[in-house]
Structures are given as C-alpha cells and as structure tokens.
Amino acid sequence: MDAAQFTHDTVWGNWKRWILLVIWTIIFPLLGGYIMDIFRGSTVPPECNDWVRRFIDGIKYLVAGLIYSIPVIIVLLITFIPVIKEFISQITSESAELNYEAFLPFLMPVIGGVIVAIILGIIVTLIFTIGIIRMARMNRFFEVFNFREILKTIGKIGWGTYIIALIIIYVISFILGMLINLVMEAPFIGIIIALFLWPLLTIFESRYFTRLYDESGE
Template sequence: MDYIRFLGDSFDYTKEALWGRWVRWLLLLISVVIFPFIYGYGVRVMNGAKPAPELEGWVGLFIDGIKLIIITVVYAIPIWIFAFLPFAAYFIPTSATVTPATGPEPLFDPGMGIVVALGFIALFLVVAIVVGILATFAMVRFSRTGRMREAFRIRALLAHIGKIGWLNCFIALVVLTVAVAIVEFILVLVPIIGAIILLLLMPAFIIFTYRYIALLYESAPAPA
C-alpha cells in the first residue's frame, strides 16, 4: 500500500481546498466551533468530491454532521466499556468484604487484581484498534451512500477491510496519526504564535484527515 501517495494526495487536496480561498477557510474555522458543520463538510470530503466541495447547503451540512457524530458515538460505546473494565477488575475484587469481625478484606489478592487489569488493558487495546478501523470505514461508507444504516453493516465493513488487509489499514491509520501529530507537535513548540497557527490550521488538518481515510477506503472496491 502506497502510504506516501495517500499523504501526498491528501496534502495537495488540502492545499487546493484552502490556499487562496480565504472566505472558505474562514467559514471552515467558524464551522470548527459550530462542530456539526465541520463534520458535515467532512462527509462531503469523504464522499470523494474532487476538487474539495464548496460550503453550501448549510442545513444539509448540519444534518450530515449530526449523523456522523451519532455514528462515531455508537462505535465509541464498546471502547468506553472496555476502558472501564481494567479499573473494575482491580477495584471491585480488592474492595469486597468477607468477614465483619476483621473489617474489610479483599476477596482476591491485589496482585491478582493487577494481573487481571493488565489483561483487560491488552484486550482494550485490541478492541480499540478493531473498532477504530471499523468506525473509520463506517464513516466513509455512510458518506458514500448517504444512509446511516450502511455505517452499521458490519459484514460489509469486515469484507471491505479484509480486502485491504487489517494490518494495512492499521499501518495506514498509524502513518496518518503520526504525520499529523508531528506537525502539531512542532507548532506547539513555537511560543504563542505556534498555538495561533495550530488553531488557524485546524480546517487543514480536518480536510487532510478525511481525504486520507477516503483514499484508504478507495484502495479496494467496497461491497454492495
């Protein structure tokens, strides 16, 4: 998989979308604050529009943004659940009482609680990766079809991801995350002005990310 091509294409797409188009840039900055609009614009980017779409049809943008937020929240639920389990695995066993005469005593050795918690942490990482990849493809599938139910056709999503390869998808998303994080980190190191530039570049980061995952989605034909 040509990750460098994904990065290059996404950069060119973002540059064409914003450079010299200051009104669009300003409107996207406002949309970041009223965030359903920026999510709705992301739907249009992930839909494969090229060049980048204009900011129009604001009601549609808002509705699509709300739908995309709902999709991401639903996919985040299992991650939240598994994030809680390590704490429950440690604190529930070690806080239980067994005899009123001696006061509170753990039902299990605290060391065992730690081992169980570490096991749940490992499980959480696996679940987070799997659900994260599924959610990414679900967002694009919704954007391409315009139907929310398509975002939850798990069999179709699994088949699509399988064509590309789970490892390829994971590496592609890591490359994206690292690339964006490096730029953001460099900007944060610049006193005062770096934070301002980072804020101004938020639309660029968002467009870049959505275009990148759209390219990843397109790297294999999506099931009907």
C-alpha cells in the same frame, strides 16, 4: 501527496473558505458534515455552504462514532470504577493520607483492562474508518454498521495495505498534532494559529481515508 494537494487546494487562495472552516472547527458538527462531503469522493474541495445539511451530517458522524466507542468505554468503566471507589472511600475517611498499598490489588486488572481497551480501540478504528465512508457514500446511517460489507471492502483493499496505510497516517497525524500543540504554547497568537491549522490536518486525514477507500474499487 494527493491528500496534501487536496488540502492545499481547499484553502490556498480561498480565505473565505479557510475562515469558515476555522469557525466550523469550533462548531464541530459542521466540520464533521464537511468531512462527510470529502468522504463522498469529490475530486474538488467542497464549498462551505448548506450549514443545516452539514450540521445534520456532522451529528450523524458524532453519533456513529459514539456508538462505536461504547465497547471501549464499557471496558474502561469496568476497569477503573473499583479504583475510583477505593479512592473515594479513602478521601472520605478520617485518614489524612492515602493508603497506596490498598491500590496494589487493582494494578494487574487495570493493566489488563487498558490492554483490552487498546485492542478494542484498534479493531473499532479499522472498522469505523471504512464504515463512516460507506455511510457518507450511500447516505444511509446504518451502513456504518454493515460489518459484512465493511469487511468485504477492507478485503478488496487488502488487509496488509490497509493496516500499513492507517499506521502511516496516524504517525503523520501524531507528529503534525504535536507541532500544532507546540504552536498553541505561544501566548495569544498561538491559539489563533492553531485554529487555522487544525482544519488542514482534518481535511488531510479525510482525503487520505477517502483515497484509501477508493483503493477497493467500489
């Protein structure tokens, strides 16, 4: 409820800020910088100012996220490169049709690789969510990789509480995201409406994560 109220206070009656957030959604590093300010624990919505600082903060956010995603990317590459090679080999051959039986030996490795990637993705999400807030709070990039302190923070929140809280927010976000995607199906006006809705969902999630971090008492 606090996250919903915070999101409401961010844009309601403040069209200028809302329009700027729409622009920053398109120029994503700026929105990333705005998210970082929310992570710092402000009780009032940050203003859309200091574009340079926010852009730099947003780039740090994106770089940290990319580094965290490397293990998942590596697993997926190892999993799918043999399949892609086989596919390329077949389409460049003289045969007019694909030999689907040739892909059968890859089936179990692909299933296994995807399962490993999903497990890694869950672990990465658990750690990154706290790590990125630590980075914002302490204004030090490498705090996002301070795994000892990150795990200690999660321990203070309580692993059960933390995991359940993340499941709740991702279920809510999935449902709201699907609704926004449905809105986008409307010709012309749908994309415009969606652009005004996406930053609200992002702010809601960011405030939710912030309050979850605060449960650690740090």
